[in-house]
Amino acid sequence: MIRLLLFAFIAVAHQRLSNGQQMNAAVDGMCGAEELCVTDKLCTESDDSGRDAIGPRLGNNCGHGFVCCDREQLESWNATLAMEASGSQRSLSATQTVTTMKTPTITTPATSVTTEEPSGYESCGFNMECVPRKICRENLIVDDGRFILNPRIGDTPCVGALHRCCAIDMKISANESSYVDKLASFKYQGCGWSNPNGLIPDQDNYEYAKDVALFAEFPWMVAVFSGRNQFLCGGTLIHPQLVLTSAHNIQNHTINTLVVRLGEWDLNSLDEPHEHQARRIKQIIRHEDFDPRAFFNDIALLVLSEPVPIQPHIQPLCLPPTETPALLRELQDAQCFATGWGRRLPGSSRNEHLLKRIDLPFVSRAECQAMLRITILGRRFRLRPSFLCAGGMEGKDTCKGDGGSPLFCTMPNETNRYRLVGIVSWGIDCAKQDVPAVYANVPFLRNWIDNKIKTLGLQLEGP
Template identity: 40%
Template sequence: MWSSLCFYFLALLSLNTLRFSSSCTEPNKCVARIVCPHGSIVNDGSGIVVFRHKVCDSYTVCCAPVIQESSTYQNDLYEAFLTSVPSVTSITSEKPSTHMVNQVNEIFNPSTKLPFVKKISKEPTISLKDLMETVFNTETRKDSEAQEPSFYFKPKGCGYSNQNGLEATQASADNEADINEFPWVVIVYNRIIENILGGGSLIAPNVVLTKAKHIANMSPRDIIIRAGEWHTKSKIESYPSEDKEVTTIETHSRFNDANGDYNAALLILKSSFKIRPNISPICLAPERTSYDSSRCFVAGWGKKSHEDDDNSFALIQKKIDLPIVGRYRCESLLRQTILGVDFQLRRSFICAGGEKDKDSCFGDGGAPLFCPIPRQKNRYVQVGIVNWGILCGHENVPAAYTSVSYIRSWIDQKMMEHSVNSSYYTA
């Protein structure tokens, strides 16, 4: 009896095994669930690739804080007045109102007893126009500008780095750029939640090249560009950083939000940056140009590792040297990851990295990938835009960047539409 039962059980097992093994017939394939979310194989990374912008873990969500209008207004005034005229210590008026005195003191000097407005009379009143003229008077502005480094600076052209930085007294740690070493690298800020959206590159005095991911659906007035930055929490640089507002967002018409294809955007600024030693444009790769086997760099303020927590973004600009990886080798290596054996690398991508603990990472999205120009000392050309990767810094796992060479004609076309001369970013 037991032998009969065993035979019956083995027969059922064999039938089930046959049914399972024969259920996936050609041309179907057995693949990981993640690459078959809707019954067909994902071969372009859609929904699988991880974009290198700020992300939250599985236990948190990205949520905007409550912003009180009065606090924001006061901070904006504080920044506008004090950063423009740091030498102003008081405003004197013969006829200020009590309300005006209290309000201005509260905005400009909340933490000290020394008032910014000295009340001389109880008679009202001083107008906002008078107040602005007092603060932004011509003599004070000249004094403020005189404090900046005064030697004459003549721009040499795009892509020139400041070898060893602009400050000889400051030594940089491993994987850190020297002070203002790469004057084209900018920070893209979300001014609403006061958070870094990612990086970008200055390609003309009034144009920034960055990613389209998360930028495309934003209002231009919600974005601030900061150029000339090095240490985000310190002001030790001789040349101050500068902020500019965005007036127009140009997103590539073929941008694919799911897989990062054509992940590129141009931000047209409300006003131009003045070209200085710490602020100048990068050259862009010409069309149909290959940089395989080159050793290049990424600079930005993203995380150093995917394992770091959400608050561990770099304070000092990173400098990561990476090898360019040929597209066929890159596709082969990425097929060995969670992307699967059917993954196909899109033509708009260029790959770099694949070395242990050397990689761009979360928060670097939009930052430039740039390579040395042969036979031109300290001069670079941007070949990529940080796009996506599989975690960060894993050996034999290169990351994907938007190829600047591949989208160069689109950039040139948009620059013509905005009357921007291509000589700013042409070597």
């Protein structure tokens, strides 16, 4: 009876392996060269890696209930079964004659030899690759979670924010992208218009973090880099050849150590639908009365080496009128945002690579001064006219790395149109309740901006 059970067990095990091999022949192309596509259960049963300590040698999914499993692991398991079967038969032959069982072996499916260069893109299923969104024909993007290879990345099969799972035969070259046509058909409407849905197609189902701006949502955002290509601070495009930023961020730099990127979104990628434009700096104009200790008049104007072409993802932001009581009342009712690549949390040790978007309430001067007086600044602190405030909400704030970036607010009776109000300057910690952040006051400094632009022989457009 025991001998019959042993043979039954071996036969079932061999049948499982044989079934796995049959399935493997159909979908093996989805696995690596040293893997075979077998049932999840078979791969787990054959595991010899000590998975309780270091994890099983499981690879990618290659179909419902199937995984890419290490070939050596399966061959070792198969050989062990064969030895066990052979040993059992030898022990039985001394007492009786038995029918010899033929042990199946794992065979490698025939594969065609190709000289095609590897694409360098991650696989996301059979004949599917994760590619930049702009080089896949729009009607065959796979965003519904099929062909997921690595379940640790969530419901989307591609890790990159602008990568999508695309059928290999639907890949196109960058100059064939539909986005190229969109550039040619773009018509500029004037300063301050946002792209509220970004410039990614409506059917894009990628789940961005709530505080991440969409690509080109705010096309006036500028990234300022040092000459060593290190991110330095943010800035705002106000004219095809002019960028406003904070004086304190660039006080130790010259025109030879600064480069700006316009139309930037992901600092770690070149996969955006429209490429960013880089420009050297022709002239730096800092406010003459900038105080590097108290940060009064924290504003600077960067003159680009040559104008940047206005495109869907590169457009200037409108400037506000000079400061008046009427303007301050408008700002109290406006919706305001700050954007930047600075740190998301006070304790973070690194900047963000995707552009952040933070909605913040405008805070009046009197209210801001009162709240700042109960901080380390003390009860005699006076908020100077070249500053204004926004924020004071728990968990929402600009932070280290956001210097020079814009604070912009909606215009009265306009939808999706904004004007520059502040430039990120300083704060007491980050994201604390009832502790607003402090910005350079652009309406107060508007006359200085106009005078400098006039001396350059340039002219700003009105809203």
